[in-house]
Structure formats: structure tokens, C-alpha cells
Amino acid sequence: MSTTASLFTLPSSRVLSYALTRAISDSDAPVVLLSNSLCTPFPTWDAVVNKLTASGLSVLRYDPPGHGGSTVPADLSSTTFDDLAEDVHALLRHLGIDRLHAWIGVSLGAATGIVFAAKYPGTVRKLVACDTISCSPANAGIDDVFGPRVAAVRQAGKMDGIIDGTLDRWLGRAWMDAHPDETSRIRELMLSTTIDGFETCCAALRSDTFDLRLKxxxxxxxxxEALFIVGEKDANLPEAMKELRDGVEKGLKTKNASARVDFHVVPNAGHVCYIDGFDDFVATVTMFL
Known part of the structure; x- marks a missing residue:
């Protein structure tokens, strides 16, 4: 499968890289959008795309600022999740896509999806939010973890250290040792993230405006409809994300009193559960879609 990116110039003059992969059997099939976590450009979804297109869905992927071929704003500290959502809205208009069958986002991409669904109601039919924190450290009342990481990357002048530490945290040594080829591929893709891109997206995660509990x-x-998915080994998120699930369910019940938001924990998976929990993730998502 080709993962060659197309480029779209946003109204802000920044460039957004994306790929639209049509369903194998139907060029007019409903479109599912996949939205990445921090430091992961869209080719990390390749195996998921193969499954979705084979099941009759088209798939749209894109890169946030400084990831893949997407460029960054002049002010690296200014980006918010509203900005990231507006980028996707502009891309959908450019492509003539009025409605998404689903938004599937992980971490940064899940938070963007929740903000997008609130900001542009009716554009997303099914929301799948995976492995996301609920708010910035400032709004959670805890120490900022993103600022020191940005400072460390700036001091090192390269992304290698932060990427290796992130992979250890996300996937764990045992999984990486058992899957050396996929680990190597993911690492190389993550290393394409620029330092400016890392700082830009961390700015959204650090922003005082980032609080999904209000969205x-x-x-x-x-x-x-909505589905929340989280890796079993992803720190405290299997419990913490239930608050977000409950908030979305409350909103759904204003339209349908019997509405229920599903919540699924991927066994033995970490923060990027579509990678180390691939089979369970794909089975769960395909059934939901």
C-alpha cells in the first residue's frame, strides 16, 4: 500500500500533509479519519488502513504540525487543540468531504477528535477516542511534563533520546524485543518529527485552553455514537478515561435517552494500542464501525 503524502496549503499558509486511501471495492465508500498521537506520522497506521479499506471503508490520514510533511506556525507556542481541529476542517472542505463516517484518534488525535466533534457538530458520525489525557498539566493541577521534554530536546538538538524513551514507555522492552522489525519501522517514522513540530504540539497539550472535561x-x-479504547498498560488511563466517556455519554443522552458509549480495554497494550494491541484493536473498531 502506498503511503505517499499529498500536500494542502491551509488558509494560514502552513502546509498539511495527508493521504486519502480509497476502499478496495468502492471509491465512494464512507470515509474514516485516523488521527495520530504525538511524534507519530500517519504511516504508523498502515496496517490498520489495510484492514479498513478491505472492509469497504475509505481512510483519510493527516499529519499535525511538524510531523511528516506538515509545517509549523511561526509562533511555536501558540497552537491549541482548536487550531488542530480547524486544520482538519479546512482539509475536509478542500477534499469535498461533508461528513466523516468516523474519527479514530489516539492520544493527541483523540483529544483533537473530541474538540472537533464539539466544534463542528454533525460532521463526525462515530467517534473513537483512544488513550488520551483529559487536560493540560496546569488544568490537572500537576507538574508540567511537556515543558521539560521540549527543553531536553532543544538541548540535545535532536529527537533520538525523546523517541527512544517514548517507545520504551509506550510499547515496553518485551514487545519491542519480540517485534524488532516493526519497532525499527515505527522508530524511523517517529524520528521524522521535527523539534519544532514536537514543541508546537506540546504547546497544545500544555495550553490553559486544553480541558476535554469541558468539551x-x-x-x-x-x-x-462513540467508543473509548485504552491500552491496559497505559498508566492510569484505563480508569481516568472513564470520566471522558461519561461526559460524552451525557451529551449523547440529550438526543437519545438509551444511548450508551462503549468502553474497551485492549489487553496487554500500551499508549499506541493500534500497534502493540493490533488484533484486538482492529476487531473492536471494525465491529463498532
Whole structure:
């Protein structure tokens, strides 16, 4: 499968890289959008794309600022999740896509999806949010973990150290030792993230405006169905994400009193559960879609 990126110039003059892969059997098939976590350009989804297109769905992927071929704003500290959502809205208009069958986002991409669903109600039919924190460290009342990481990358002048530490945290040594080829591929893709891109997306995660707890009810009102997925080994998120699930469910119930938001824990998976929990992730998502 080709993962060659197309480039779209946003109204802000920044460039957004994306790929639209049509369903194998139907060029007019419904479109599912896949939205990446921090430091992961869209080819990390390749295996998932193969499964979705084979099941009759078209797939749209894109890169946030400084990832893949996407460029960054002049002010690296200014980006918010509203900005990231507006980028996708502009891309959909450019492609003539009025409605997404689903938004599947992981981490940064899940937070962007919740903000997008609240900001542009009716554009996303099904929301799948995976492995996301609920708010910035400032809004959680905890120490900022992103600022020191940006400072460390700036001091080192390269992304290698942060990428290796991230892979250890996300996938774990045992999984990486058992899957050396896929680990190597993911690492090389992650290393294409620029330092400016890392700082830009960390700015959104650090922003005082980042608080999904204030968005979930509106997001639920903006979609028809929702599913939350989290890796079993992803720190405290298997428990913490239930608050986000409850907020989206509350919004859905304003339209349908019997609405229920599904919540699924991927066994033995970490933060990027579509990689180390691939089979379970794909089976769960395909059934939901």
C-alpha cells in the first residue's frame, strides 16, 4: 500500500500533509479519519488502513504540525487543540468531504477528535477516542511534563533520546524485543518529527485552553455514537478515561435517552494500542464501525 503524502496549503499558509486511501471495492465508500498521537506520522497506521479499506471503508490520514510533511506556525507556542481541529476542517472542505463516517484518534488525535466533534457538530458520525489525557498539566493541577521534554530536546538538538524513551514507555522492552522489525519501522517514522513540530504540539497539550472535561458533553451531542479504547498498560488511563466517556455519554443522552458509549480495554497494550494491541484493536473498531 502506498503511503505517499499529498500536500494542502491551509488558509494560514502552513502546509498539511495527508493521504486519502480509497476502499478496495468502492471509491465512494464512507470515509474514516485516523488521527495520530504525538511524534507519530500517519504511516504508523498502515496496517490498520489495510484492514479498513478491505472492509469497504475509505481512510483519510493527516499529519499535525511538524510531523511528516506538515509545517509549523511561526509562533511555536501558540497552537491549541482548536487550531488542530480547524486544520482538519479546512482539509475536509478542500477534499469535498461533508461528513466523516468516523474519527479514530489516539492520544493527541483523540483529544483533537473530541474538540472537533464539539466544534463542528454533525460532521463526525462515530467517534473513537483512544488513550488520551483529559487536560493540560496546569488544568490537572500537576507538574508540567511537556515543558521539560521540549527543553531536553532543544538541548540535545535532536529527537533520538525523546523517541527512544517514548517507545520504551509506550510499547515496553518485551514487545519491542519480540517485534524488532516493526519497532525499527515505527522508530524511523517517529524520528521524522521535527523539534519544532514536537514543541508546537506540546504547546497544545500544555495550553490553559486544553480541558476535554469541558468539551465532552458537546462532543456527545455532535456525534451519533462513540467508543473509548485504552491500552491496559497505559498508566492510569484505563480508569481516568472513564470520566471522558461519561461526559460524552451525557451529551449523547440529550438526543437519545438509551444511548450508551462503549468502553474497551485492549489487553496487554500500551499508549499506541493500534500497534502493540493490533488484533484486538482492529476487531473492536471494525465491529463498532
Amino acid at each position: 465532552t458533553e458537546a462532543a456527545g451531542q455532535g456525534v451519533e
